[in-house]
Amino acid sequence: xxxxxxxxxxxxxxxxSPYGKLLILGCGTCVKTCFAGxxxxxxxLASLLRLAFKKKGxxxxxxxxxxxxxxxxEFIQEASLAVSRNDAVLSLAxxxxxxxxxxxxxxxxxxxxxxxxxxxxxxxxxxxxxECLCCGDxxxxxxxxxxxxxxxxxxxxxxxxxxxxxxxxxxxxxSDCAWQLVIDRMKNLGxxxxxxxxxxxxxxxxxxxxxxxxxLREDMVI
Amino acid sequence: MIPQGASKLEKKLESGKFAVTxxxxxxxxxxxxxxxxxxxxxxxxxxxxxxTDNQTAIVRMSSIAACVHILKxxxxxxxxxxxxxxxxxxxxxxxxxxxxxxxxxxxxxxxxHQVFGSQPDALGVFDIDSIQFVRSVRDMKETGxxxxxxxxxxxxxxxxxxxANPFADPFEYRIIRLAKKIEAGARFIQTQCIFNTERFRExxxxxxxxxxxxxxxxxxxxxxxxxxxMARYMAxxxxxxxxxxxxxxxxxxxxxxxxxxxxxxxxxxxxNELLECPGISGIHIMAIENEQxxxxxxxxxxxxxxxRAGQEGN
Numbered sequence: 001x002x003x004x005x006x007x008x009x010x011x012x013x014x015x016x017s018p019y020g021k022l023l024i025l026g027c028g029t030c031v032k033t034c035f036a037g038x039x040x041x042x043x044x045l046a047s048l049l050r051l052a053f054k055k056k057g058x059x060x061x062x063x064x065x066x067x068x069x070x071x072x073x074e075f076i077q078e079a080s081l082a083v084s085r086n087d088a089v090l091s092l093a094x095x096x097x098x099x100x101x102x103x104x105x106x107x108x109x110x111x112x113x114x115x116x117x118x119x120x121x122x123x124x125x126x127x128x129x130x131e132c133l134c135c136g137d138x139x140x141x142x143x144x145x146x147x148x149x150x151x152x153x154x155x156x157x158x159x160x161x162x163x164x165x166x167x168x169x170x171x172x173x174x175s176d177c178a179w180q181l182v183i184d185r186m187k188n189l190g191x192x193x194x195x196x197x198x199x200x201x202x203x204x205x206x207x208x209x210x211x212x213x214x215x216l217r218e219d220m221v222i
Numbered sequence: 223m224i225p226q227g228a229s230k231l232e233k234k235l236e237s238g239k240f241a242v243t244x245x246x247x248x249x250x251x252x253x254x255x256x257x258x259x260x261x262x263x264x265x266x267x268x269x270x271x272x273x274t275d276n277q278t279a280i281v282r283m284s285s286i287a288a289c290v291h292i293l294k295x296x297x298x299x300x301x302x303x304x305x306x307x308x309x310x311x312x313x314x315x316x317x318x319x320x321x322x323x324x325x326x327x328x329x330x331x332x333x334x335h336q337v338f339g340s341q342p343d344a345l346g347v348f349d350i351d352s353i354q355f356v357r358s359v360r361d362m363k364e365t366g367x368x369x370x371x372x373x374x375x376x377x378x379x380x381x382x383x384x385x386a387n388p389f390a391d392p393f394e395y396r397i398i399r400l401a402k403k404i405e406a407g408a409r410f411i412q413t414q415c416i417f418n419t420e421r422f423r424e425x426x427x428x429x430x431x432x433x434x435x436x437x438x439x440x441x442x443x444x445x446x447x448x449x450x451x452m453a454r455y456m457a458x459x460x461x462x463x464x465x466x467x468x469x470x471x472x473x474x475x476x477x478x479x480x481x482x483x484x485x486x487x488x489x490x491x492x493x494n495e496l497l498e499c500p501g502i503s504g505i506h507i508m509a510i511e512n513e514q515x516x517x518x519x520x521x522x523x524x525x526x527x528x529x530r531a532g533q534e535g536n
Contacts, residue, residue: 155348158351158399159398164391170461
């Protein structure tokens with residue numbers, strides 16, 4: 001899923017303060033799962049903002065709405081009425097959601113309430129870890145199902161650097177060394193010898209380095 | 223006058239002679255005299271000076287420029303180049319430039335991660351990794367073409383090296399990685415500073431078993447410790463460093479004023495062990511900001527060029 005976290009309250013307050021009527025728009029998919037932008041988070045943030053502005057003696061009217069997904073027009077349309085009634089939208093979606101909502105409502109300021117952080121998993125409740133860089137050229141088959149691009153701090157393709165110690169990464173001792181995970185897994189699978197093979201440089205054009213990417217599924221076009 | 227022609231370090235190692243190189247970090251500023259003064263301390267006692275490339279991710283004078291200053295003093299530089307700061311276009315371009323300036327040795331590294339430096343907010347490039355870089359330098363020499371396949375008017379003929387850390391984990395993979403570096407084209411290997419001689423011997427044994435010491439010149443890393451504090455700091459803070467407890471205790475066990483002497487003694491003992499170790503072709507001294515120690519160490523080890531004229535590598 002796409003993992004995000006809420007921006008600091010002070011930053012949000014500064015961003016929304018020019019507006020008298022604000023819609024906090026939640027997103028019920030990825031960011032709900034990572035406790036950043038679902039219905040509950042919308043309600044909590046709305047209360048916090050009301051309180052903060054009340055303390056400052058500023059009048060602000062805050063409405064709340066959460067739609068299934070902010071990255072699909074079908075759902076975005078459900079917010080049309082609420083958006084039209086407000087001066088601005090504080091979107092608690094990922095960066096894609098914020099932009100899609102902004103695209104649909106051209107005359108309305110749409111502000112980001114979250115920092116979109118990574119594509120990852122919930123390793124255990126409350127702990128989210130990055131697993132994928134969306135490079136567009138998946139090589140997980142070569143490295144035992146562990147992405148060294150997303151999980152090695154130096155993006156090394158041919159084995160661990162000299163900073164792997166006790167299974168941890170030198171850059172952050174709280175993080176596993178991705179290559180240690182690869183080696184452990186390939187040892188278990190009896191394929192450690194595969195790691196003797198040279199991996200050539202990547203073609204970064206498949207990644208964002210080649211500019212924004214687009215996929216056209218002609219078979220799905222109506 | 224900048225000397226041309228092939229790498230003297232390569233010639234020396236090829237002839238089977240025991241080689242000594244030392245590290246020199248460029249200054250945090252544009253002061254060329256600082257390099258020349260420090261390089262002059264190494265003159266006459268080492269075969270080549272290894273010039274770091276923004277080591278520990280701290281901005282310093284570029285490795286290429288520092289190498290040229292060193293060339294002018296008559297010493298031969300080994301230019302370090304990291305993939306941390308340059309993509310493949312910049313790496314190849316700098317390689318061409320370095321060769322045109324008379325630099326003949328290169329050590330290809332991924333580099334210390336930028337978060338350890340003075341500008342942790344910088345973007346780390348890591349377009350290619352150190353092994354891919356070694357291979358591209360080798361291929362450029364062998365095919366006369368750059369990474370795009372374009373035929374170069376003059377292709378750099380560099381003596382290519384890489385680093386190895388026998389003390390990092392996972393230990394069982396360290397030899398595979400060494401083999402990959404050699405396979406990619408590394409002709410010489412500089413190791414991480416050796417303090418844990420037991421682990422180093424084991425690593426060398428595995429390297430010999432794989433036949434790797436027949437294919438590459440291994441230069442053992444030596445760092446004379448200056449104080450117990452330095453030993454503790456390096457053990458705890460420097461990534462990839464392995465300083466066993468007994469070395470730290472030894473440094474703590476002598477009065478402060480004698481600590482540097484004890485550090486030299488430990489370094490000498492390690493050098494003597496390396497001289498006996500089959501498969502070792504030389505040493506690389508990393509006397510951090512302490513170049514004057516290099517001459518004393520080399521002399522005490524009986525490795526001054528005149529003394530080792532006839533001495534062979536293992």
